[in-house]
Amino acid sequence: MTPESVLQALSRVQEPDLKKDLVTLQMIHDLVVEEGKISFTLMLTTPACPLKEQMKQDCIREIHADFGSNVQVEIKFDAKQIQRIDPASLLPEVKQVIFVSSGKGGVGKSTIAANLALALQRLGAEVGLLDADIYGPSQPILFDAESVRPSVTQREDGKNIMIPAKVEGLALMSIGFLIDPAQAVVWRGPMASSALRQFIADTRWGALDYLVVDLPPGTGDIHLTMAQMAPQAMAVVVTTPQSVAVSDARKGAVMFNMEGMKIPMLGIIENMSWFEPLEHPGSQYKIFGEGGGATLAKEFETELLAQVPLVLGLNDPGRGGLVRTETHPLYSIFQELASQLVRKMSIQQENR
Secondary structure (H helix, E strand, O other), X not given: OOHHHHHHHHOOOEEOOOOEEOOOOOOEEEEEEEOOEEEEEEEEOOOOOOOHHHHHHHHHHHHXXXXXXXXXXXXXXXXXXXXXXXXXXXXXXXXXXXXXXXXXXXXXXXXXXXXXXXXXXXXXXXXXXXXXXXXXOOHHHHOOOOOOOOEEEEXXXXXEEEEOEEEOOEEEEEHHHOOOOOOOOOOOHHHHHXXXXXXHHOEOOOOEEEEEEEOOXXXXXXXXXXXXXXXXXXXXXXXXXXXXXXXXXXXHHHHOOOOXXXXXXXXXXXXXXXXXOOOOOOOOEOOOOOOHHHHHHHHOOOOEEEEEEEOOOOOOHHHOOOOOOOOOOOHHHHHHHHHHHHHHHHHHHHHO
């Protein structure tokens, strides 16, 4: 039992998504071989990796196959820093950026973005949520955090820098924290884009595994500005089954592939797929039609990542239906969605 022979055994274990063995991917670190004991660190592509336990068990199986079941195997987890693409990025410590977009308002995009951020956090990642909707910021309302304010500190050059508010463990920033809730933001597109750029440049996010960006509905200046500021971003598009929503979402999907954007699209999320009363679990009333999300995913040769039903009768439906506990009817849907996105982003990053 030597380090070389242990690595030979571990070379039979594949990373399930990347389809390469752990040794080739240089995921085995700090290997120590002692009498009757093997220990090492499994260096993941993200701390939120949903398959880490599977890989751990595969490693133990292959070691026991070569050296006997009496060998003690100790495996720790860590995550390697993913190098950003643009050194001049305004988000230098953010490893992955996820744009949550929609073609039109009213499809539940902000609620999806908030619940996706919470689900990623439950997988063990450090997560931030940026409300990039300058005209209609929703996140302070969804999190019941309208009275929260980001803190302010100074850089070495004396310039003030904002520190995102901490809300339920998330680093959260929204222009809604900085203006009167009753105040309307009446700005032309370039002015809103300039404000957003300054808003991000003057914020110190710190080290984040994922920054979820709640984009405004439609296509426009703010989307282009965000693409320029976060060239490492990937996107999901939210729609409902309705033909009107799908038609507008199609334009949003086209936008990400346009010159000046070139943002990889991870898939489609269909919201409000059906109504399921709590009193009649399993009953599905497709009040907005059906098939819209699947049609859009097929058209753009991408994946329908999730179908999220309407669930009424929750304890606090007026606050956006945020999923906070395992007893929530939508808990498993959002956790599976987060797991899928983590895996897809790891593959995209490896390809890049």
